[in-house]
Amino acid sequence: MDINGPHSFDLLVIGGGINGAGIARDAAGRGLKVCLVEQGDLAGATSSASTKLVHGGLRYLEQFAFRLVRESLIERERLLAIAPHIIWPLRFVLPHEPGLRPRWLLRTGLWLYDHLGPRKRLPPSRSVDLTRPPHAGVLAPHLVHGFEYSDCWVDDARLVVLNARDAAERGAQIRTRTRCIGLRRAGGGWQARIAGPLGIEEISAAALVNAAGPWVDKVLAEALPGPRRAPLRLVKGSHLIMPRLYEGAHCYIFQNRDGRIVFAIPYEGDFTLIGTTDVAFSGDPAKVAISPEEAAYLCAAVSEYFATPVSPDQAVATYAGVRPLYDDAAERDSAVTRDYVLALDRGWDGRAAPLLSVFGGKITTYRRLAEHALAKLGVEARPWTASAPLPGGDIAHGDFAAFLAAQQAHYPWAAPAMLARMARAYGTRLAEVLGDAQGAQDLGQHFGGGLHAAEVIYLIRQEWARSAEDVLWRRSKLGLHLTGEEQARLAQWFARLKLDDQAISAAIQSASAR
Secondary structure, three states: OOOOOOOEEEEEEEOOOHHHHHHHHHHHHOOOOEEEEOOOOOOOOHHHOOOOEEOOOHHHHHHOOHHHHHHHHHHHHHHHHHOOOOEEEEEEEEEOOOOOOOHHHHHHHHHHHHHOOOOOOOOOOEEEEOOOOOOEOOEOOOOOEEEEEEEEEEOHHHHHHHHHHHHHHOOOEEEOOOEEEEEEEEOOEEEEEEEEOOEEEEEEEEEEEEOOHHHHHHHHHHHOOOOOOOOEEEEEEEEEEEEOOOOOOOEEEEEOOOOOEEEEEEEOOOEEEEEOOOEEOOOOHHHOOOOHHHHHHHHHHHHOOEOOOOOHHHOOEEEEEEEEEEOOOOOOHHHOOOOEEEEEEOOOOOOOOOEEEEEEOOHHHHHHHHHHHHHHOOOOOOOOOOOOOOOOOOOHHHOHHHHHHHHHHHOOOOOHHHHHHHHHHHHHHHHHHHOOOOOHHHHOOEEEOOEEHHHHHHHHHHHOOOOHHHHHHHHOOHHHOOOHHHHHHHHHHHHHHOOOHHHHHHHHHHHHHO
């Protein structure tokens, strides 16, 4: 099979979520010619609807998933090192609720959590007195004892985009708003028809990765027609965004009486994020939304712990996503494994062009998943992503506070809140966004919330943003901070721009081919 033509690749990746972007990045860095196609925007589905944690999965210890927890804890350290701008430590407070898991069990679980994987950057767990500040008055008065432990926060959608950005800079073609409309094995490889801003094209690839998330079964049916059932179990997770419910940077993890846990996490400065649920899902993943029952469930769960109850009508926003889990026949949706499964098909004789389908997984383990995927495909080049910073992550010693202080000195004219947000989003690439600006007036139109035209143009040129929604809800979370009028102004700006998606895509494709 000729892979030297402009429409021929070593690897075609279907799906622009975290697993697809991670695999594309790893493969491109090993010298493979890669094309990734995504039917919508990068991180447009499950990968922007997580609880936004890089964590070991404390509750998975009860399921004896020690390998998954250990791998996740190892990856937690690695991801914190390679992306210290979009990933940072958090402390979680776990109150002991009399009548649920006993204190000795919680203490034992946290000891295991501290020691199952390396913990060089994060402090260990400890006991806390909940009758003292900052917990007194926030939590219900019957809660006296608790524990505190470490995990990390991540901007999930930006993690996807930065993986795609790095893949593109290593030669991969990243095609957003591009749907795969036909797949077949031919000539020792795969032939695909794709439809996007460049029209309908025929491309070929030696191997195919199906990382379509909730649509993984649809891609399988297209690639391998005939009676078969994909081992897919869709489970919905929903979240509420509340006005800030308490002061402080710490998070809470609450035990629920059904055996599940619910988080309350400081979010975007002015808010508290509450999540998540585990509900079987059978509808269209593109139309997933929180149900009234889920909202009531989340509020009831946290109201048992907070001194002041919360209700669904307090939420300023909600979001939901569908987890494409591997169906391990667990009776409860919350008990279905979060581990990933890589299913390789090489035809009935084991010699056909490979098709690798990705089931399950979590944001924390996406990098290891990519390594395992390429090993399963027989790629011999050595893994390289464990210590290679993501774009903007090459911050000296991973010290974000020192980096931010240096940026404040370099851009004394910038509003502190705006600069802190942008430093978090772009890391060492902040200068590419701000350019030679000597003041906010040099950044073009201001849309509100510290968002200027210069930043939007950067997101269009470098991060595949094509709409106001892309900018406000995935490249950032400024949709929570801009008024309805300000958001409309940005949408109108995009409309007036008459964004030529075809020309931009062609330019990106041309740059990737060089």
